[in-house]
Amino acid sequence: MIYCVEDDDSIRELVVYTLESTGLKAYGFPEGSSFMEALASETPELVLLDIMLPGEDGMELLKKLKSSNKTKDIPVIMVTAKGTEYDKVIGLDSGADDYVTKPFGMMELVSRIKAVLRRSGRSSREEEMENGGVRLNIKRHEVTVDGKPVALTLKEFELLERLMRNKNIVLTRDQLLGDIWGYDFDGETRTVDVHIRTLRQKLGDKGDLIETVRGVGYRIGGTA
Numbered sequence: 180m181i182y183c184v185e186d187d188d189s190i191r192e193l194v195v196y197t198l199e200s201t202g203l204k205a206y207g208f209p210e211g212s213s214f215m216e217a218l219a220s221e222t223p224e225l226v227l228l229d230i231m232l233p234g235e236d237g238m239e240l241l242k243k244l245k246s247s248n249k250t251k252d253i254p255v256i257m258v259t260a261k262g263t264e265y266d267k268v269i270g271l272d273s274g275a276d277d278y279v280t281k282p283f284g285m286m287e288l289v290s291r292i293k294a295v296l297r298r299s300g301r302s303s304r305e306e307e308m309e310n311g312g313v314r315l316n317i318k319r320h321e322v323t324v325d326g327k328p329v330a331l332t333l334k335e336f337e338l339l340e341r342l343m344r345n346k347n348i349v350l351t352r353d354q355l356l357g358d359i360w361g362y363d364f365d366g367e368t369r370t371v372d373v374h375i376r377t378l379r380q381k382l383g384d385k386g387d388l389i390e391t392v393r394g395v396g397y398r399i400g401g402t403a
Contacts (some may be wrong), residue, residue, distance in 0.1 A: 181225050181227065182205075182223040184228050184232065185207065185258065186231070192207065193285065199356050211235040222249065223295060227256050228255055228256070230258075231260065251274075256295060260280070260341065265333055282348075284359060286340075308344070311388050312352055320336060341358060342399040343399055349398060350396050353368060356368055
């Protein structure tokens with residue numbers, strides 16, 4: 180379980196949705212008091228903690244977590260609009276495991292979470308997926324088609340990973356745009372179409388696994 184403490188409803192909901200759609204359980208809290216109450220009944224694997232919160236801010240909550248024997252070993256990623264070196268140093272010196280500055284891409288956040296979970300020994304995430312001859316290795320960031328390596332850009336790799344984690348589920352262009360390019364991305368959904376087209380070309384005959392759902396978005400079919 181990943182706890183996300185974020186007072187911006189749209190960001191919190193998008194983060195929770197993204198984490199759950201990539202195979203992680205997640206729950207969001209708009210402020211610190213409800214988050215601290217939930218800790219009494221369930222200890223999460225990791226906490227995403229915004230600094231600017233109503234009531235107790237993220238730094239105060241971080242100090243509480245690290246001062247308790249029950250919660251001191253929970254990995255914490257600070258999430259904030261602040262980006263100065265001073266804020267980062269204070270957060271990391273107070274016990275945070277990583278620091279993400281808004282605006283951020285959803286897949287970047289997922290990658291950060293996976294990295295912290297691996298370092299903390301809490302990761303149980305699937306590191307390799309295979310579908311219809313397309314094999315994707317998360318840890319090594321490699322893709323092969325029928326055993327032959329395929330070179331993808333970062334965004335193409337993230338698109339393929341997102342689709343493979345949600346096999347046979349239609350993902351809208353807006354979902355893919357928000358997850359991979361970030362919720363504040365100023366571009367158009369055509370960006371997704373262009374990257375899907377180049378991804379299909381690089382996958383060769385297996386590019387047909389990526390199906391267009393007209394007027395909605397994309398999904399990946401095939402067999403595991």
